[in-house]
Amino acid sequence: MRDKSFSTTHADYFYDSIPIARHLNEVEAIENYEKNTGKAIIETFTNIDYMVIPGVLVRSHGVFAWGKSASVQ
Structure with a gap:
């Protein structure tokens, strides 16, 4: 999912829509949260x-x- 920039500040640094990483599932959040957050960003x-x-915005x-x-x- 991606969101559009809302102001000139966003437009100064984001030349396209702002990416939004997916929600981690319950197991990912409990087991190695930091690593799984990184994986969601990479995805x-x-x-x-x-x-x-x-x-990126992380849900x-x-x-x-x-x-x-x-x-x-």
Whole structure:
């Protein structure tokens, strides 16, 4: 699932829809939550260039973002 950007700030960093990772199932959430969250993010980017889209919304968690540095330039 993907969501459209809502403001100019979104448009500055997301040049397409904002990806949303799937919900983890109960077993994934209980057994190795961090690893399974990472797997869900990877699944989300199967056909999306992570270098163009610098973040993902993770259901029931929040935002994961990446880039060259933590500062915005």
